[in-house]
Amino acid sequence: MSPGKSRQRVEQCFRLSAHQDPRADLEEAEKWARAVLERSARQQAPRDGMLLRSWSHPDRTMMLLVNPQSGKGQALTFYYNHVQRMLNEAGIAHTLIITEKQGHAREIVREADLTQLDALVILSGDGLLFEVINGLVERPDWEEAIQKPLGILPGGSGNALAASLLYYSGAPPVSGEDLLVSCGFLLCKGSVSHMDLVSIQLSSGPRLFSFLSLAWGFVADVDVESEKYRHMGAARFTIGTLVRLASLRVYKGKLAYLPASGEEGDLENSTPSQRATEAPRGPPDSLLPPLDQPLPGNWVVVPEEDFVLMLAMYQSHLAEDLLAAPESRLDDGIIHLFYVTAGISRTALLRLFLAMEKGTHLASNCQHLVHTKVRALRLEPNTGLKGKITVDGEVVQYGPVQAEVHRGLSRVISG
Numbered sequence: 001m002s003p004g005k006s007r008q009r010v011e012q013c014f015r016l017s018a019h020q021d022p023r024a025d026l027e028e029a030e031k032w033a034r035a036v037l038e039r040s041a042r043q044q045a046p047r048d049g050m051l052l053r054s055w056s057h058p059d060r061t062m063m064l065l066v067n068p069q070s071g072k073g074q075a076l077t078f079y080y081n082h083v084q085r086m087l088n089e090a091g092i093a094h095t096l097i098i099t100e101k102q103g104h105a106r107e108i109v110r111e112a113d114l115t116q117l118d119a120l121v122i123l124s125g126d127g128l129l130f131e132v133i134n135g136l137v138e139r140p141d142w143e144e145a146i147q148k149p150l151g152i153l154p155g156g157s158g159n160a161l162a163a164s165l166l167y168y169s170g171a172p173p174v175s176g177e178d179l180l181v182s183c184g185f186l187l188c189k190g191s192v193s194h195m196d197l198v199s200i201q202l203s204s205g206p207r208l209f210s211f212l213s214l215a216w217g218f219v220a221d222v223d224v225e226s227e228k229y230r231h232m233g234a235a236r237f238t239i240g241t242l243v244r245l246a247s248l249r250v251y252k253g254k255l256a257y258l259p260a261s262g263e264e265g266d267l268e269n270s271t272p273s274q275r276a277t278e279a280p281r282g283p284p285d286s287l288l289p290p291l292d293q294p295l296p297g298n299w300v301v302v303p304e305e306d307f308v309l310m311l312a313m314y315q316s317h318l319a320e321d322l323l324a325a326p327e328s329r330l331d332d333g334i335i336h337l338f339y340v341t342a343g344i345s346r347t348a349l350l351r352l353f354l355a356m357e358k359g360t361h362l363a364s365n366c367q368h369l370v371h372t373k374v375r376a377l378r379l380e381p382n383t384g385l386k387g388k389i390t391v392d393g394e395v396v397q398y399g400p401v402q403a404e405v406h407r408g409l410s411r412v413i414s415g
Contacts, residue, residue, distance in 0.1 A: 033091075043382040063117050063134065065105050066155070067124035068098055072232070075123050075155035078180055083123060083153060086181075090188035094121070099352065101356055106135035109145075119149040119413060121187065125156015126212055130392040133197065133410065137209050137282045146282075149192045153414040154179050154320070157236055158393055160212055163317040165201040165267045165414055168330060175320045186415025194331040194408030196314050199285055200391050203399045207282060211410070212392045213318065214403055216379055217251045217309035218244060218340070218349070220388040224395055235321055245350060248308065250342045253381035255302040255310060256295055260334050260373040287376040295378060306342035308349065308368070312377060312403060313338065316359075323359030330414065333407035335374045344368035 014032075062084070068076045076098070087094055099105050108119060109132050121127045129152055136145040154162035162183045167173065174182055215223065226240025288401040289295065311324070313336045318324040325336040340349065348366060355361040362371055380400045381387055389396050 002345045032168070050191070061095060061117060062119040062121050062151070063097060063119045064094045064123060065099060065108070065128060066095050067128045070124040070128065070156035077157050078177070079123055080373070082177070082180055083184055086184045086188055090130075092188065095108065099124075103131060106131040106138075109135035110138050114145055114148055117148065119151055121151035121153065121413075123153040125154075126152075126158050126392055127156065127394055129161065129211065130394055133209050133211060136410075138206075139281075142281050146197075146410050149411045150195075150412050151187045153183050153187065158195045160317045160319055160322075161315055161412075163320045164283075164315040164328075164330075165412070167316045167323070169415055173321075173323075179320060187413055189415040190413060191415055192411050193410040193414040195410045196331050196333060196405055196407050197409040198312075198314055198403050198405050199282065199288075199333060200396070201288065201291060201402045202293055202397045203240050203401075205397065207285075208396065209282060209409075210314075210389055210391045210403070212313070212315050213390075214312040214377075214401070215310070215390045216253070216381060217307055217320070217387065219309050219311050220390040220395075221249070223390050223393050224388050226233055237322075241350075241353060245346050248349070249387075251307050251309075251381060251387050252305055252385060253307065253310075254305060254378060255307070255339060255377070255379050256299050257302075257337055257372065257374040257377040258296075258299050260375050283406050284411065287404045288378075288402050291378075291400050291402060302339070302370075304341045308340040308342060308344055309338075310379060311338045312374075314335070314405065318356070322353070322356050324356055324361075326359040326362075330412065331408040333375070333405055335377065335403070335405050336371065337374045337377060338369065338371050340366075341368045341370070376402065376404040 014029075064079075064087075065073050066079055079096070099108075105122075105128050114120075122130055122132060129150065132150065133146075136142060136148065139145045152161045152165065159179065162179055163173070163175075165186060166179065166182050171182060171184060194365060195211060198210045198214070200210050206391060213219075222237060222240040222244050225244065226236040229236035234237065245306050267310070294302075311318075311329060313325040314327045314334070315330075316323060316325050325339070328334065328336055340352070344366070348368070352361045352364060352366060352369060355364050361369070378400070379389075379402070381389070381398065383399055387398055389398055389401060
């Protein structure tokens, strides 16, 4: 694939007639097919010492979860037009499951027999993967379950993780069905990488685990309020941004974080054994005290309390066309914390998001934009004012929230 061009799927048919016995020809053809498959999957060294496909166990399979309502409602069409063919040609068996309601995927993976599966693959937007990850953590065998390789095929509006995986692979950026084909290629290649997850603590309810983002203010508002335009696909976010810019809001709250730099010494001073919050499922949060307790002295408290937005990112892309954190990697153990303080003009904020399409917003020298790398953070919004908080694009309880990154906790098929 040449730089700047999208990957194209092309079918080639080769005929073999080397023997008089058709069965011998078939065996020879199958031998060549296996050789091509193995060669294509091993063009690069497998990450983490493994490939998804095990050549000694050809009967292994993956579960493919499809949300038919995601995005423009085309996920099933994408499956039949692209995904099914690619998986069949790659010799990857799969079980198709069509989700029927919100939370359905979470229920399925929480109860499924994962020993019969090589991987869990999602054809939808980022929301369905959020369900799957949290369903895995809720299992009694969560430590083993969360290691099950996850695959993402873009079929929704945001498709941020799919765009991030393509970015990490070094391929040129594409969108729409071109992104689907490219991610299908990465899936068939089958290399697996570790991926960070971030635990999210709210003032009530169980912990959540996030793979993409935690947002408050402008970004969360656009994500939620643009839902009415979901039939427009990725364009919903552009429309939502323009609508929200017309009536820019300021949010009051307190923000604090644990810097990523000098982390080794900081961790020792945090006395995690005394401060750690215990959890029945999932790893303990060793950097976070309980939400109602004061923070350790090595945390940084942001002096400003008037914000336009706060965005914590742990993947490169916020959407297909928004390169929010160009330095982010799958398993670097870093949260990229962005916040924009009050006083920014509508024009300047629009320029930031336009620059984000190319990942150049950090070079804009905007005095209201702050970016820092952290391991953990706490946000305490003023609950007397109207606002929204989202985790991976999903609305959560509005109130105090804190987060901690767990490096390489999950695994993802990255090609």
